[in-house]
Amino acid sequence: MNIPFLELSRISPELKKRLERKFSELLNQGVFSGGKEVERFESQLQDLLGTRFAIPCANGTDALELALRALGVGPGDEVVVPAMTWVSTAEAVVWVGAKPVFWDTDEQGLLRSDWEKAVTERTKAVIPVHLYGKMQQMNELIQKANTYRLFVIEDAAQAFGAHQQRKAAGTWADVGCLSFYPTKNLGALGEAGMCLTQDERLARKIRLLSTHGQPIRDQHELIGRNSRIDTLQAGFLVEMLAEFEANQNIRKRIAQDYIQGLTGIPELILPEGMLEEDHNAHLFVVRTEKRDELQDFLAKNGIGTAIHYPQIIPSMKPFRIEGDFVNAQLLADQSLSLPLNPYLSQEESEYIVKKVRQFFG
Template identity: 45%
Template sequence: MSKIPFHDLSRALKEMQPQYLEVMSQVLSGDSLIHGKQVSTLEQKLSEHLGRSVVTCANGSDALEIILEVYEIGVGDEVILSPLTWVSNAEAVIRAGAIPVLAPLDERTGLIDSTRLSSLITKRTKAIIPVHLYGQMVPMQPILDLAEEHQLIIIEDCAQAFGAKQKGELAGTCGHAAAYSFYPTKNLGALGDGGAMAFADPLKAQIAKEIANHGQSKRDVHQRLGRNSRLDTLQAAFLLENLKHFDDWQAKRKSLSDRYRKLLANISTLTLPYIHLNNESNHHLFVIQTAHRDALKLYLNDLGIQTAIHYPKTLDQMPHLKQTTRDLTGGSSICDRILSLPLYPYLKEAEVDQVYEAIRAFFDSSSVR
């Protein structure tokens, strides 16, 4: 039995090497490694794709922090967010001086339960950050209704959701702003760190652009307190090249995800990813749930099949994040059950079959009956 990595970037790099070398050659023959034309071209293409004003930045974490700064969310403000997410969500809120308020989860999906947020809203609530986890979007209408009623800012975390849709609307186009990550393993990834912000209001986008470049509106004209959070020219060039292949890679992800779903459907003790009505996942991750998660993970690892857990702890279970003023509503046990299976465009169908056969053998054994 051959080993199956959870995510093998070397496969993509091998196939794309000629294109990447050409991209590097073009950048090296230019005269700007920072603020090169590829950066502005990428922002334009992303703006056209999303129908929003897009500003690139150094990474997805910076994107969240800058957006909070743009909307002047700070000391004493409360921000509602998911407890099941990458730690940068809480970090961004706390660094802004605001207070993370952790929302209840939909245990089927790992997404926040958008129908149970009204009780969390106080006079200090300033924003909600819906995290579109695993490639599927949080049901947005209840959140949009709350935002309108209470004058809240909606910041979509689209780090795992570029290309996902809900009722035909792309992730990141429902709220006031959105943060994207271009970490190499994302559906649209760079060959290093990278991020972007999308805004419904072009004036807010301009403020974000200035903040990300030391507060400059133009060279040596510093209008506000800023930082250094620029996407470099080379990474922008890589992203432009990867955009050309995005639709093909998405089709492969969907095909492999559908194959998993069809094969694993006959294992009754396994819970497959739940898809909300009207959602079109971008198939970033294929996350199953089982009460035997730890044993299954060890069993697969012994066979050379790598898996991952997104995420092993909720934010309220992390000791250094006890600055949250309200605990997770109702509690959650989902972190004990979730397991992410290998899923990426260069995964082979035969490898999906191999993963399935191993999982079936595990559940067929007497020890888990």
């Protein structure tokens, strides 16, 4: 068997055809920036996620930066960021001139619930990250943020389609940020991202920031930048959306098979809450002290895996700082992501379970 961790060329022949058709359509129309396709993508996401405003942009990292700028976070401000996340969460804070203050996660990779101990008089915002697709408890976090008068920016880049109390990931905070990076649950054929907000003033500001400060062409209200989504990507994403729900069902089924097949191995810790609605089954992350050996063994048996992520942000060279990041470090040292995607066959997922069990004897 040869099972890649994720092979995007495995998308269904029907979807491939629809994407090719969309490309030809837009090529013939000659529309590559803005236009109806972008508007359609926006309104479909508004409906799907139940958000008042959905502002597409170039990628998820930009979405975070636009959110911070729109909220006025900048030099002299501090922002609480989990120690274990994709580097973008911290990068965006630095790019707006603020300081990321790292806090440990719990063993699932979510911002540890005592994060208020990181708050100082300079703290302006907190960025919970729904890591691996599991949502932070948002009611609790927002209540605490309100107590300290902090903005909340929800990094929902990995949690598209997850819901808590029927409210979609990304729609809880002042601004929610999404990524449509190709490997995500809803992935483009390139780069794309989005800001969600329920506040009209913020929505307008984010839109202005993302398009040179222009409410209309050649009128510049503020210093913005170019972070627009490509029309092609918006068009592709509309096509991808048609398969989203079916793909999510497959992801959940595989997660369920893994949980059933891998429960009861004392040396293997399984992810929690994967079948609940506030997890979108983006990544299936197991933990074991024998992580590296397991990864080698699976590779020798033709199974691709990944590590999300091998280094905590505070130990990366550009961010280096000491602190108590025990759980985040545990994840960096012991976590391993098994293949989990809609292109995985039942035979393949059964083989993966068999090989993991075989490794642990």
